[in-house]
Amino acid sequence: MTAGARPRNRKALLARAAADLFAQRGYHAVAVGDIAAAAGITAPALYRHFPSKQDLLGHVLLTGVDELAGRVSDAVAGLADDPASRLRPVLDAAAGVSIDQRQLTALWRWQGRHLGAADQKELRGRVGALLGHWLSGLHALRPDLDRGQAQLLCFAALSVFGSVGDHRACPRTGFAELLADLGEAVVRAELPEVTPRDDDWRTRVAPPPSRREELLTAATRLFREHGFHAVSVEDIGAATGIAGPSVYRHFAGKSDLLLAASRRMADRLTLGLEDSLAAAADPADALRRLARSYVDTVLRSDDLIAVYTTELANLPERDGRELRAMQRGYVAEWVRLLRAVAPDLDEPRARVTVHAALTIVNDIPRTPRFSARPGLADELAALASVVLAAGVGSAGAGPAGVGPAR
Secondary structure, three states, X not given: OOOOOOOOOHHHHHHHHHHHHHHHHOHHHOOHHHHHHHHOOOHHHHOOOOOOHHXXXXXXXXXXXHHHHHHHHHHHHOOOOOHHHHHHHHHHHXXXXXXXXXXXXXXXXXXXXXXXXXXXXXXXXXXXHHHHHHHHHHHHHOOOOOXXXXXXXXXXXXXXXXXXXXXXXXXXXXXXXXXXXXXXXXXXXXXXXXXXXXXXXXXXXXXXXXXXXXXXXXXXXXXXXXXXXXXXHHHHHHHOOOOHHHHHHOOOOHHHHHHHHHHHHHHHHXXXXXXXXXXXXXXXXHHHHHHHHHHHHHHOOHHHHHHHHHOHHHOOHHHHHHXXXXXXXXXXHHHHHHHHHOOOOOHHHHHHHHHHHHHHHHHHHHOHHHHOOOOXXXXXXXXXXXXXXXXXXXXXXXXXXXXXXX
């Protein structure tokens, strides 16, 4: 290529730069000029390839799904005919592409809400086609499952692979194998029988909230649905039936609302951790209790957990640093307990296992087809415990130490 010549793969370079920036900062915090600069071109030159930032996000996600489908297509094609021998190649391929495309998994989980309607529909169609092959194979392997159970296990396995987006650093060896092991444990999991107690929380009637609580609830929902940058104080006021300036009687600004929501989620998780540790007889019991506590907290805090997971970068630096430290400390307690159950399990593998379990619990309730399942709390607690047990087993300690959380 001569000096100054345009690289033939510029569109791919732009897509990779955009994926990196969207994953690091979030969709709304990235400008077209940022993407262009990262790719070494001007913003006007970028528009020769993509008409808008939203179209660029759509291209990144759709081509990423196509790559995943291409990498697993051969194994998936024969899954229904020979599920016993074909399952592992599918899981190995999915784990490999998830690691190779870590930014994609993070974008898929959290930034897909910013796609245009047409791209959202297209993405659902392509993912649905891929999962259709998985479902056929899983039904052949597990004829005991009904369609809803098979869908749940397939999506939970995808969450295991999607959890790689939460890692800043990954184990140098055995990462793909461990992910595939965890995914296999999920698709082979025995789901608990449905019990009516799981739905009690859905039917409770709360007392009328104060205006401050109304604003906090509305802001958290809007931040989750649209992202912090896309929501104005006027939007928050309108959602509660007041003028935008009236919001300032209760909160100093939009950042204060985000901070209040994030601290509330952090406090709920900390309280659940403390209660689990105080009531536990041993580390395995503490881990079972903590898994159940996390499930119950997430199901009662769906908007809060989404905001706490995705929007801390939009807080003032000091507040964001404090809350990120709380997040790391919370995960570290899970890792400590898991390693107490399995002393031979090294910290990197324990951390991968914990993130996989947490990601299942975070992701499944956000999927409309699963959010109303009557036994969802028990199912999520069981799946989290299955993943933790598989992590214990990967250290050679056997899976007996961490049973289903009840």
